[in-house]
Amino acid sequence: MESEKAGGELIAEAAEWLVALDAGRADPQLFEAWRAADPRHAAAFAQMLAIWERTGALRLSPERPDMALPAVRIQEDMEEKPAFSRRRLLAGAGAGVVLAATGSVAWLHGAGRERIQTAVGERRAIRLPDGSAAELNTDSVLSWDFGKRRSMWLERGEAAISVATNHAQPFVLHGADVIARLTEGRYNLRLYDNGPELIALSGGGVIHRPDNTRIALAPMHAVSNRGGRMQTLAVSPSTADVISAWRRGEIIFKGMRLDAAVSEFNRYLDKKLVIGDPRIGAIRLEGRFFVDDPTSFLRSLQHGFDIRADVGPQTITLRSA
Numbered sequence: 001m002e003s004e005k006a007g008g009e010l011i012a013e014a015a016e017w018l019v020a021l022d023a024g025r026a027d028p029q030l031f032e033a034w035r036a037a038d039p040r041h042a043a044a045f046a047q048m049l050a051i052w053e054r055t056g057a058l059r060l061s062p063e064r065p066d067m068a069l070p071a072v073r074i075q076e077d078m079e080e081k082p083a084f085s086r087r088r089l090l091a092g093a094g095a096g097v098v099l100a101a102t103g104s105v106a107w108l109h110g111a112g113r114e115r116i117q118t119a120v121g122e123r124r125a126i127r128l129p130d131g132s133a134a135e136l137n138t139d140s141v142l143s144w145d146f147g148k149r150r151s152m153w154l155e156r157g158e159a160a161i162s163v164a165t166n167h168a169q170p171f172v173l174h175g176a177d178v179i180a181r182l183t184e185g186r187y188n189l190r191l192y193d194n195g196p197e198l199i200a201l202s203g204g205g206v207i208h209r210p211d212n213t214r215i216a217l218a219p220m221h222a223v224s225n226r227g228g229r230m231q232t233l234a235v236s237p238s239t240a241d242v243i244s245a246w247r248r249g250e251i252i253f254k255g256m257r258l259d260a261a262v263s264e265f266n267r268y269l270d271k272k273l274v275i276g277d278p279r280i281g282a283i284r285l286e287g288r289f290f291v292d293d294p295t296s297f298l299r300s301l302q303h304g305f306d307i308r309a310d311v312g313p314q315t316i317t318l319r320s321a
Helices: 007-023 028-036 039-055 086-092 237-248 258-266 294-305
Strands: 074-076 097-099 106-108 114-117 123-127 133-136 141-145 150-156 158-163 171-175 178-182 185-192 195-200 205-208 214-217 221-226 229-234 250-257 272-275 284-290 307-311 315-320
Touching (some): 158 237, 171 185, 171 195, 178 221, 258 294, 284 294, 294 307, 294 315
Antiparallel strands (some): 123 133, 158 185
8 A cells, every 4th residue: 555655665666756757758747646645755756856966866968968068057947948848847846855957956845945056167047936037157056935925045156136027026135134125127146255245237126234224226236245334336337247247158357356357267167276376366357258168268367477377186276487
């Protein structure tokens, strides 16, 4: 009988469903019926997904099973696919843990929130239940609860958010100690080491501070809290281009110091850049580069500033030639 199944049997069944779903062989309705038949089914399936994530068993592109994922992995959940989408099935089914086929992005259902994260060098775009959309930059974590209200939390990294209109509930965005009620528009939120920065590329809203004071957020303005000091600044079109460059897979330097530029590039790299000569850290840079092509950046440093790159097993060290 179903109630007499041992835990091992349930885990084995869950593993079979996981493999079938990933391979595209599973019938979605049969899978949903199996999972809804017993709460232990959902728990066993969540357990298998968590194990699969930890072991890194899924390393192929969900769109091209024969192709290994590149260093910068970009999957778009927002694009329409005529075929059955395993990720949409899993994400919307209410399981305890649902793992996307990249092995690096997971949806966690529980405590009223859903959650998505990206690995170093990865970007991911999602469409939200209310018609809003979000895109995560490298090494970022985003969660949301669109049950009784529209609430979103950036837990780490950076996200671009497009807030949809015509909704009864306000859109509330949390990032470190910034809580913002946002209108329809486009926003960029980044959590720096010393505090968050929220930029309204269009739209606006109200920032709520821990001391119960409020700050208006206008279009093409930024509100940041660095080290406990709240600032509001206007954003020029050229600055907005720099801020949004990551969504195009680019990184733009406009007079940035080399040490700061290295920190920016390192957000996307597993093998980190290290400045081995303190004298070169103050060099100012101008240029536009692709985040998945550090070679062109290093070549520019060599040709423009006579800086060589020594490649080691774990790092790339920059020194004066």
